[in-house]
Amino acid sequence: MIPLCIPNISGNEGFYLQRCVQTTFVSSVGEFVDRFESELADATGATFAVATSAGTTALHAALHHCGVGPGDHVIIPSLTFIATANAVAHCHAIPVIIDVDRDCWCLDPDLVEVYLEEKCERAPDGELKVKETGGVLKALMPVFAMGLPAEMHRLRAIADRYGLKLIADAAAAVGATFEGAPLAESGADLTVVSFNGNKLITAGGGGAILGMDFETGRALKHLTSTARVGQAYDHDVVGFNYRMTNLQAAVGVAQLERLQPFLKAKADIARRYENAFKDVPRLRPFPVRRGSVGSHWLSGVFIADASDEEMSAFRAHLLDHGIENRPFWKPMHQQTPYLSAPQYLSGVSDSVWKRVQPLPCSSHLSETDQQTVIDAVLTFFPELSQALNG
Ligand SMILES: *Cc1c(COP(=O)(O)O)cnc(C)c1O
Numbered sequence: 081m082i083p084l085c086i087p088n089i090s091g092n093e094g095f096y097l098q099r100c101v102q103t104t105f106v107s108s109v110g111e112f113v114d115r116f117e118s119e120l121a122d123a124t125g126a127t128f129a130v131a132t133s134a135g136t137t138a139l140h141a142a143l144h145h146c147g148v149g150p151g152d153h154v155i156i157p158s159l160t161f162i163a164t165a166n167a168v169a170h171c172h173a174i175p176v177i178i179d180v181d182r183d184c185w186c187l188d189p190d191l192v193e194v195y196l197e198e199k200c201e202r203a204p205d206g207e208l209k210v211k212e213t214g215g216v217l218k219a220l221m222p223v224f225a226m227g228l229p230a231e232m233h234r235l236r237a238i239a240d241r242y243g244l245k246l247i248a249d250a251a252a253a254v255g256a257t258f259e260g261a262p263l264a265e266s267g268a269d270l271t272v273v274s275f276n277g278n279k280l281i282t283a284g285g286g287g288a289i290l291g292m293d294f295e296t297g298r299a300l301k302h303l304t305s306t307a308r309v310g311q312a313y314d315h316d317v318v319g320f321n322y323r324m325t326n327l328q329a330a331v332g333v334a335q336l337e338r339l340q341p342f343l344k345a346k347a348d349i350a351r352r353y354e355n356a357f358k359d360v361p362r363l364r365p366f367p368v369r370r371g372s373v374g375s376h377w378l379s380g381v382f383i384a385d386a387s388d389e390e391m392s393a394f395r396a397h398l399l400d401h402g403i404e405n406r407p408f409w410k411p412m413h414q415q416t417p418y419l420s421a422p423q424y425l426s427g428v429s430d431s432v433w434k435r436v437q438p439l440p441c442s443s444h445l446s447e448t449d450q451q452t453v454i455d456a457v458l459t460f461f462p463e464l465s466q467a468l469n470g
Pocket residue numbers: 134135136137160161163164223249251252274275276285286287
């Protein structure tokens with residue numbers, strides 16, 4: 081079976097892990113945690129990086145730091161992994177689910193503007209309230225879907241106009257750039273990344289919060305490491321134990337050493353799929369946007385107008401050819417815990433969810449295996465076989 085997207089563990093991971101064992105620094109302090117934070121900050125243009133146990137815990141801590149609390153609201157895109165919505169719920173807040181735009185599958189700034197204009201109101205105390213619930217809207221949390229940055233200029237302008245925080249869920253976007261700026265400088269107040277096993281680089285599991293001022297970095301480190309003051313078990317706020325361990329960071333440091341070759345391999349894979357399918361108008365590559373470079377976390381095809389039956393048959397056909405595949409993120413407004421969350425939808429995320437098919441794209445996918453995938457896709461679409469034969 082050709083796997084969809086698996087970790088590429090072929091560098092110094094074992095060597096660094098061995099060092100953790102030999103030195104007994106296996107827990108939440110150690111040289112690799114410090115190295116990982118400073119090298120990650122360098123790689124993403126951040127002033128600080130605070131490493132955490134997961135992307136989800138990083139999102140939760142970021143939202144908590146931005147003052148999101150019980151009954152508040154945070155705008156999130158409908159097309160994302162459940163962690164985006166869950167992090168809001170972990171603050172006892174409620175996500176407002178807004179659809180994504182057709183061009184880049186990220187939070188649609190036009191819909192956000194209309195929602196803020198028509199469905200929210202400024203209360204006498206100055207708070208921006210969602211009319212439907214009376215809850216206070218605190219933040220926008222766009223997702224960099226597939227590793228491609230959202231429309232950050234427009235979202236920044238909207239956030240400033242309405243006095244909202246802007247937190248980027250850039251979980252799979254390490255290495256992406258936004259209009260020439262590195263990831264942490266895309267305009268968000270805080271940027272969150274994940275090092276789960278299926279991401280571009282992994283730490284086994286883990287996450288990080290990136291930002292641009294040291295004060296915030298110190299506050300987040302404090303918050304995510306039990307808010308301890310001094311050495312005598314004094315704690316000044318209710319903190320979280322969300323630290324990354326030295327073991328995770330050892331893997332993360334080894335992975336970061338190869339960020340550039342991984343990014344190049346991922347971009348090459350995306351380009352080869354795009355070239356292979358470019359003569360079939362129904363098969364569209366994943367979004368790109370001028371000025372931004374995504375991480376190409378996932379590659380695959382979007383099959384315009386495919387019916388549910390055709391998608392099922394396509395997935396079964398890939399499996400028959402030894403190609404692992406599964407549907408992509410089911411939209412948040414269809415998820416049981418969020419069925420009653422406020423929502424503002426255009427139908428794009430439903431359409432993308434039904435018709436998108438990620439294809440194998442591990443950074444060490446061989447060209448032979450990729451050709452097997454390409455051939456299997458091409459044999460499924462009769463119109464293409466006709467074009468090739470005639
Ligand atoms: C992976 C992912 C997360 C969560 O990261 P974990 O490290 O698995 O907790 C959050 N948001 C998005 C968009 C993701 O893809």
